[in-house]
Amino acid sequence: MEPTVKTRENTVLLGVIAACEVGFWIxxxxxxxxxxxxxxxxxxxxLLLCVPLVDVVLLTTTVxxxxGGATANFTHGLSAAYLGYSVAFGHSWVRWADARFAHRYAGGPPPTPKPKHGRARIRYEWVEFGKATIAWAIGCGVxxxxxxxxxxxxxTRELMGWAARLTVVLAIWAIWPVSWTFWPSRSKGDEQAPTPGPPASRR
Structure with a gap:
């Protein structure tokens, strides 16, 4: 295949990936x-149920x-990675946006912020890592x-390289939940809480 044809195909597939990202949010x-x-x-x-159709379009285009005889390149691997993260994190993104719309326009409760300390933060980090693991599994499966x-x-040599990239990303991501588990931070109230002294003697 001539270089100009390859460049054109890469550009088209990159355009589809970009369009899918924009289409997701639209x-x-x-x-x-x-x-x-x-x-x-x-x-x-x-309309919200139509959000996953974006992933179907991307997967269909790539396949x-x-x-059609194309040699797998960077953009084909990128589409698999995008698909994995979109499926794994898509529901969370929808809930994040829905909570803010409900609060702003429908009198809903304020969105719950990300926990900053303690066991709640540790659990949050492991949940996010679990989603990243699902994204890795889906991407590598594709x-x-x-x-x-x-x-x-x-x-398909380039696709094997993308499997290695996704594995490295997951390994780096694991640093956060592990570090929060073994070296958790405490709130200022916990840090400044006075340590109880010995009971006062009675005379």
Whole structure:
């Protein structure tokens, strides 16, 4: 394949990835706007259900490109990684935005901030790491499926490199929950709390 053709294909796939990212947020905020600004919760919920379709578009485009004889490159691996993180964290992003829209436009309670100290923060970090692990598993699973589908090691060498990249990212991510578990921070109130002294003697 000529370099100009490869460059054109890479540009198209990168454009699809960018469009999917933009489309995710457009559909998300459109659904929330319809739900809370137009006061049409059913239609808003229907729009929010369309958010995963963005991932379907990206996966379909990537698979069709590889089945068409393309050699896997950086953009194919990037699409698998994006798909993994979008599936693993997408629901959390929707809840994050929904809580803020509900508070701002529907009189809902203030969004719960991220915990800063103690066991709550440790649990939060492990939950986020669990999502990252799911993203890693999905991304690597998609990469493996692409490799099996193509069946040509020369055309899928870049995909193996992406599996290694995702593994390195997950290993680095693990630093946060481990560090919070073994070296947790305490609130200022806990740090400044006076230590109880010996009981006063009675005369």
């Amino acid at each position: 559909i998300l905020f459109a659904g929330l706007a319809v739900r809370y600004l137009l006061r049409r919760p059913r239609l808003g919920g229907l 069709l490109d590889l089945r 990469l493996l499926a692409m490799i099996v589908m193509v069946g040509d090691p020369e055309r």
